[in-house]
Amino acid sequence: MAGPKEQQAKGNWKQLKGKIKEAWGVLTDDDLDRYEGKRDQLEGHIQEKTGESREKIRKKLDRMSTRR
Template identity: 35%
Template sequence: MNWDQVKGKWTELQGQARQQWGQLTDDDIAEARGDREELAGKVRQRYGKSKEEAEREVDEWAARL
């Protein structure tokens, strides 16, 4: 799934994002609004990952959808 599709279906995909990244709060998920960079930033913040790691993880998650 590309990021335009993710953004368009974000309401439906929030639960899957919560399953993938359990340390993200409901507010983190809501604030991301399906934006790739915002979601990667939240993952980076909560998990202490590098920017590259977080972006790769987010991209892999979207590709599996």
């Protein structure tokens, strides 16, 4: 059974995942599930799919993860 912190982390990921899909509509749930907890690899995948710079992606992800 998952503890409260693990449940919170999963909830946070689900919220962030929704924001990421809004920002980069070319990404699928499978794409995001593959890179859960692997931010550097996620940034690289987004860059491959969109052609955006890594820096721009990183900044956008930072803003998303700090907003509630």
